[in-house]
Amino acid sequence: MSNAQMENQQPLLKIRGLTKEFRQGNDRVKAVRQMDLDIYKGEVFGLVGESGCGKSTFGQMLVHLLDPTSGTIRLAGEDITRPPRRERKDLCKRMQIVFQDPYSSIDPNKTIGWLVEEPLKIHGIGRTQKERDEKVGKVLQAVGLDDSYRTRWPNELSGGQRQRVAIAIALILDPEFVVCDEPVSALDVSVQAQVLNLLLDLRKEFGLTYLFISHDLNVVSYMSDRIGVMYLGSLVELGDSEAISRMPLHPYTEALFSASMDVEGDRERIILTGDLPSPANPPAGCPFHTRCVACTDRCKAERPLLREFEGGRFCACHRVEERTGLKPVAAPEQKEEKTE
Amino acid sequence: MADKIPVLSIESLTVDFDLGKTCHAVRDTSVRIEPGEMVALVGESGCGKTMTALAAIGLQPRNAKIPQGKILFDGSELRGLEEDQWNQYRGRNIAMIFQEPMTALNPLMKVGRQIAENARIHGAAKEEAKTRALEVMKQVGLPDVERLYNEYPHRLSGGMRQRVMIAMALVNKPELLIADEPTTALDVTIQAQIMELIRDMNREMGTAVLLISHDLGVIRRMCSRVYIMYAGRVVESGKTQEVLAHPLHPYTKGLIASIPSLEKRGQRLSSIPGTVPALEDRSEHGCPFYNRCQKRRELCRKETPPMVVHKNHMALCVDAKEELGL
Numbered sequence: 001m002s003n004a005q006m007e008n009q010q011p012l013l014k015i016r017g018l019t020k021e022f023r024q025g026n027d028r029v030k031a032v033r034q035m036d037l038d039i040y041k042g043e044v045f046g047l048v049g050e051s052g053c054g055k056s057t058f059g060q061m062l063v064h065l066l067d068p069t070s071g072t073i074r075l076a077g078e079d080i081t082r083p084p085r086r087e088r089k090d091l092c093k094r095m096q097i098v099f100q101d102p103y104s105s106i107d108p109n110k111t112i113g114w115l116v117e118e119p120l121k122i123h124g125i126g127r128t129q130k131e132r133d134e135k136v137g138k139v140l141q142a143v144g145l146d147d148s149y150r151t152r153w154p155n156e157l158s159g160g161q162r163q164r165v166a167i168a169i170a171l172i173l174d175p176e177f178v179v180c181d182e183p184v185s186a187l188d189v190s191v192q193a194q195v196l197n198l199l200l201d202l203r204k205e206f207g208l209t210y211l212f213i214s215h216d217l218n219v220v221s222y223m224s225d226r227i228g229v230m231y232l233g234s235l236v237e238l239g240d241s242e243a244i245s246r247m248p249l250h251p252y253t254e255a256l257f258s259a260s261m262d263v264e265g266d267r268e269r270i271i272l273t274g275d276l277p278s279p280a281n282p283p284a285g286c287p288f289h290t291r292c293v294a295c296t297d298r299c300k301a302e303r304p305l306l307r308e309f310e311g312g313r314f315c316a317c318h319r320v321e322e323r324t325g326l327k328p329v330a331a332p333e334q335k336e337e338k339t340e
Numbered sequence: 341m342a343d344k345i346p347v348l349s350i351e352s353l354t355v356d357f358d359l360g361k362t363c364h365a366v367r368d369t370s371v372r373i374e375p376g377e378m379v380a381l382v383g384e385s386g387c388g389k390t391m392t393a394l395a396a397i398g399l400q401p402r403n404a405k406i407p408q409g410k411i412l413f414d415g416s417e418l419r420g421l422e423e424d425q426w427n428q429y430r431g432r433n434i435a436m437i438f439q440e441p442m443t444a445l446n447p448l449m450k451v452g453r454q455i456a457e458n459a460r461i462h463g464a465a466k467e468e469a470k471t472r473a474l475e476v477m478k479q480v481g482l483p484d485v486e487r488l489y490n491e492y493p494h495r496l497s498g499g500m501r502q503r504v505m506i507a508m509a510l511v512n513k514p515e516l517l518i519a520d521e522p523t524t525a526l527d528v529t530i531q532a533q534i535m536e537l538i539r540d541m542n543r544e545m546g547t548a549v550l551l552i553s554h555d556l557g558v559i560r561r562m563c564s565r566v567y568i569m570y571a572g573r574v575v576e577s578g579k580t581q582e583v584l585a586h587p588l589h590p591y592t593k594g595l596i597a598s599i600p601s602l603e604k605r606g607q608r609l610s611s612i613p614g615t616v617p618a619l620e621d622r623s624e625h626g627c628p629f630y631n632r633c634q635k636r637r638e639l640c641r642k643e644t645p646p647m648v649v650h651k652n653h654m655a656l657c658v659d660a661k662e663e664l665g666l
Binding site: 245 | 385527529530532533536556594598601604605611615
């Protein structure tokens with residue numbers, strides 16, 4: 001999807017200032033801080049980052065598995081941040097999630113047919129058993145499993161087949177938006193390709209919008225239209241996936257892409273020193289300054305805001321202009337991210 | 341190349357399990373590693389790569405049988421050694437690091453002592469063991485080693501734990517290090533650090549490395565030669581550049597083609613249909629890749645394909661000869 005196409009559209013999801021705090025003893029850990037993001041209908045939005053950066057927390061807040069501490073989420077213009085119980089159930093029909101590990105995310109004591117049918121029963125869709133059976137058959141076929149799988153048990157299935165079942169369960173209610181939280185990281189390369197192809201086919205067939213969370217840069221840049229890079233709970237870079245992979249603006253994105261070591265790659269490698277700081281105790285100033293190769297005194301003192309640059313790209317770094325020569329588009333005040 | 345005595349030479353090794361019938365987890369596998377070389381063993385899960393490595397240091401499960409094959413370390417046969425004889429080699433001449441550093445470390449023992457213990461077992465005195473442990477901890481890039489010496493493993497991050505594992509493996513300066521998916525449990529940026537460390541150690545100490553991995557990108561940068569395993573057999577081997585640029589076996593081709601990348605955006609990924617057959621479903625005869633191969637013929641089902649070798653590039657496929665233009 002091109003940028004021009006997206007500008008003409010209302011975002012499907014409009015997320016503003018989304019924050020999640022967890023209590024850890026007497027401390028408060030900000031897992032996600034002040035995230036602003038628009039996700040457009042029909043796109044695959046890739047979210048990348050290392051473990052503990054808050055990408056899964058963010059995804060789970062969108063589908064109401066976690067309640068945000070502050071901020072708003074709008075789905076097609078409608079505020080769905082804190083829905084009442086009854087509406088929450090209706091929202092399940094519109095938003096679904098597929099988890100990483102197909103071995104623990106589906107109930108081993110139920111047959112595949114039962115598992116895929118259950119959401120229909122919960123939501124009272126399909127009056128007769130026959131109607132429901134038909135629907136289950138259709139979805140199973142869409143994910144590439146034939147009718148014989150209905151009576152089979154999860155333990156008879158391989159990892160790839162289980163992930164297909166998990167996708168079928170997510171799709172049976174005809175959602176508009178699906179969060180894919182590392183859907184292929186537990187799978188082998190050859191099987192991973194099958195599942196990625198399936199996800200892209202289904203997007204076309206059912207007009208789905210994905211939030212695709214992964215730590216694998218190869219997978220994300222293959223799948224996504226746009227990519228957001230998270231570090232310690234906030235977005236550090238956002239833009240078209242082609243542009244980000246070809247010329248990353250943020251030093252962290254640069255390091256991530258150079259570390260991902262693609263097979264054909266001959267890009268110079270940047271190896272970051274040190275570990276990811278604990279989100280409970282983030283560094284002052286720029287959260288990345290402790291590991292950054294281009295750190296200055298300003299970075300240690302002042303937290304950079306997410307600013308827009310030419311070409312519809314966003315980056316939270318003080319030194320974008322001098323490092324890349326790109327010019328900022330608007331005054332930084334326009335993005336309403338607060339420094340703390 | 342052939343004149344040097346390899347550090348490790350595994351020759352037509354077979355590892356069997358008795359699951360009602362005899363099943364081959366590893367079949368007729370040969371791997372050789374020259375001194376100071378970095379060699380990769382690649383394959384999907386269930387392909388027998390870890391089993392090959394475990395058998396090479398005598399750590400295969402109790403119910404595994406090794407009916408045939410040689411395990412030559414520096415020319416001397418290791419297969420069939422008693423446990424105490426094995427212990428002479430393990431940790432001193434051959435060391436191994438595992439995928440998940442947290443489960444491989446003893447959570448109740450301070451990391452320094454765990455590293456020093458390995459030196460102690462192989463004859464170092466108490467003080468010497470400590471000095472050597474501190475020295476190797478510095479070498480693997482652990483910060484503030486005096487303090488870390490007295491820390492418990494749970495206080496360290498994943499990357500630091502893997503560094504501790506590497507320190508433990510290298511404290512006796514082994515000739516061979518077997519690294520079984522050493523970075524799979526780690527984050528991308530930490531992965532890069534650990535891989536760099538393993539390569540530095542290989543260069544500085546001359547330790548030969550057998551790297552087990554499923555990540556072709558890592559292997560391309562790290563290893564000079566590669567063995568591709570499928571369903572218990574080595575189906576292709578050769579120089580890494582050569583194998584990745586001109587793969588001969590359909591499995592290797594499929595594996596390379598199925599890696600997603602930016603360049604492949606908008607195209608369908610070519611995937612290998614099906615999955616690796618389970619141990620008990622593998623047939624005694626014929627090509628191990630038969631049920632997933634796009635180019636299979638009747639011949640492939642009945643007969644084990646010939647091993648085609650051309651300039652150190654080996655492939656186990658009936659079509660390989662043709663592809664090489666022989």
